Amino acid sequence: MLTPVADDDGAPFWEYAARGELRVQACADCGELRFPPRPCCPHCQSFGSEWRELSGRGRVWSYVVPHPPLLPDYAEQAPYNVILVELAEAPRIRLVGNLVSEAGARLDSVPPERIRIGARVRAVFTPEGLPQWVLERP
Amino acid sequence: MAVLKDATAIVGIGQTPFAKRLPQSERALACRAILAALDDAGIAPGEVDALASYTMEETDEVEVAKALGLGDLTFFSKVGYGGGGSCATVAHLAAAIASGQATVGVAWRSRKRGSGPRPWKNTTAQLPTPAQWTRPFGLLRPADEIAMLTRRYLHEYGATRDHLFNVALACRNRANQNPAAIMYDRPLTREMYMTSRWISEPLCLFDNCLETDGALACVLVSAERARDCRRPPVYVHSAAQGLPAQHHGMVNYWNDDPLTGPAWTAARHLWKHADVTPDDIDVAQIYDAFTPLIPLSLEGYGFCGRGEGGSFTEGGALEIGGRLPLNTSGGGLSEAYVHGFNLITEGVRQLRGTSTAQVPGAATCLVTAGEGVPTSALLLRN
Numbered sequence: 003m004l005t006p007v008a009d010d011d012g013a014p015f016w017e018y019a020a021r022g023e024l025r026v027q028a029c030a031d032c033g034e035l036r037f038p039p040r041p042c043c044p045h046c047q048s049f050g051s052e053w054r055e056l057s058g059r060g061r062v063w064s065y066v067v068p069h070p071p072l073l074p075d076y077a078e079q080a081p082y083n084v085i086l087v088e089l090a091e092a093p094r095i096r097l098v099g100n101l102v103s104e105a106g107a108r109l110d111s112v113p114p115e116r117i118r119i120g121a122r123v124r125a126v127f128t129p130e131g132l133p134q135w136v137l138e139r140p
Numbered sequence: 141m142a143v144l145k146d147a148t149a150i151v152g153i154g155q156t157p158f159a160k161r162l163p164q165s166e167r168a169l170a171c172r173a174i175l176a177a178l179d180d181a182g183i184a185p186g187e188v189d190a191l192a193s194y195t196m197e198e199t200d201e202v203e204v205a206k207a208l209g210l211g212d213l214t215f216f217s218k219v220g221y222g223g224g225g226s227c228a229t230v231a232h233l234a235a236a237i238a239s240g241q242a243t244v245g246v247a248w249r250s251r252k253r254g255s256g257p258r259p260w261k262n263t264t265a266q267l268p269t270p271a272q273w274t275r276p277f278g279l280l281r282p283a284d285e286i287a288m289l290t291r292r293y294l295h296e297y298g299a300t301r302d303h304l305f306n307v308a309l310a311c312r313n314r315a316n317q318n319p320a321a322i323m324y325d326r327p328l329t330r331e332m333y334m335t336s337r338w339i340s341e342p343l344c345l346f347d348n349c350l351e352t353d354g355a356l357a358c359v360l361v362s363a364e365r366a367r368d369c370r371r372p373p374v375y376v377h378s379a380a381q382g383l384p385a386q387h388h389g390m391v392n393y394w395n396d397d398p399l400t401g402p403a404w405t406a407a408r409h410l411w412k413h414a415d416v417t418p419d420d421i422d423v424a425q426i427y428d429a430f431t432p433l434i435p436l437s438l439e440g441y442g443f444c445g446r447g448e449g450g451s452f453t454e455g456g457a458l459e460i461g462g463r464l465p466l467n468t469s470g471g472g473l474s475e476a477y478v479h480g481f482n483l484i485t486e487g488v489r490q491l492r493g494t495s496t497a498q499v500p501g502a503a504t505c506l507v508t509a510g511e512g513v514p515t516s517a518l519l520l521r522n
Binding site: 004009016063065066067076079082097114132 | 269270271272273274275276277278279280281283287288289291292295337338339340341342386388391393394395396398
C-alpha cells in the first residue's frame, strides 16, 4: 500500500494521526482552518499556525468505487470505496479517506451499496496511523 | 488584451497518424508533426523563431530546433499542468508575436501514452507530496479523482449517466466520420455504454479518453503575415489561462465550491476580451479526458446555467446540427488523446471549412484545455 510522503507542512497531521488524533492546521492569528497544510494563512498571510483537534465527525460529500487496473495492493481489495468527508466543524474542509467496517479493516469492508452522500461518519485510525471512517449508524 | 485580439492567426496545422502504438520515438513524431504544420503554412523551418509546448512534453525545444533546422529562437515557453496547457501554448505564442518578441511560432505536443508506461505501474510516481492527502487511500488515477467530482455533480444536480453517454456518443459519432480517428470504424451504442466495465464508479470505460501515440503541431504568425500564407488564416480572437483561487489540481475538493473549476476563471477572462458571447459560438472543442468535464465546462464557459450542463446535452445538442456541435474530430474520447492538442487543430479545420464533420458556415470556435487542472482556452474565428 502507498504510505503518505509527508512534507514539512503536512508532517504534523500524520504525527497526530499516529496518536489517534484528527487535527487540522489553523492560523495562530486569525484562527481560520486550512487544508491541505501550508506555510502561510491565505486569509491573513500570517506564518503562525497551530493544530486544532476536531471531533472527527463529518458527512460523506462524495465517493467513488475504483476498479482495476490499479496498483497491485489496491487491485487485491478492489472494488473498494474512497470517500470524501466534509468535516462537521468545517464543511469546506473535505478529507479523502475510506469507509470501513472498523478501524484497520480492508478498503472493501463496507459494500458500496451501503454508502450514501450525506451519511454521518466518524474518524477511526489504523494501527499504522492512517485515518479511516466508520458509519455513525452502521 | 485589445492588443491580442485578432492580432495573430494559426496558418498551419500538422499531425502524425494516431495509434495505440507507433514505432517512432516521441522526438521523431514531434519533428514530423511540426514539418507537416510548416508545410501546411508554406513557411520554411529556418523562419521559425518561437516555440511553445507543455512542461510534460519530453521533446525539448533544443532538440526540436536542432533536428528541424529552425532559425534563431527568440521566444520559447512551456506550460504546466498536463492537458491544462494545450491552449496556453498558442496563447503564449500569440502574446510573443503580438508584442514583437517573435514572428513565426510553433506549438506542439508529442506523446506516446498508448505504448508508454501505465500511470499505475510506477509506484514512486504516485507519491509527490500533494498526493499524501489522496493516494494512500486508493484515489490513484485521474479517473478516480474526477469520478469523485462526478458523483457529487450527479447527486447535486440530478444529472444522469445518460447525460454522460450523450457526450461519449457525440464524440464517437464525429470520430466515425473522421478516418484519422482511432475509433473511426467503431460505433458506440447506449447498450455498449451502459453495460461496459467500470473504471471508477460512476465512470465506466467509455467515460474515459483513449490512450494514444501521436503528435500534432500548429504554426502561428501575425495577422498581417497570415494574409500571405497558403491557407486562410484562423485568428486567435481571445485567449485565457485560469488558475482559480485556492485551486488544487485534479482534486479541487478544498475549494469552497469544488464544482466550479478552472473553466470558470478562464471563461471570465476569455469573454471579457471577446466581441462574441457563448450564443455566437458555432462549434466547440472542449477538453474531454473524461465525459463529465463537458457538462462542467459547458457551465463554466457560460453555455448554460450552473447545474444545467447535463440537461444541455439532451436532444442531440452536441451533435452536428445541434445547439453546440462538440469535438467534431472525435476529441480525446474517440479521435486521440494527445493532451488536447487535436482539439486545437480541429478548431482550425472547422474554421477553414475542411473538417470531416463540418459545421456549415462555422465562423467561431471555442477550444478549451483540461478542466480540473489549471487550464487555458482559445476563441478562434475566421
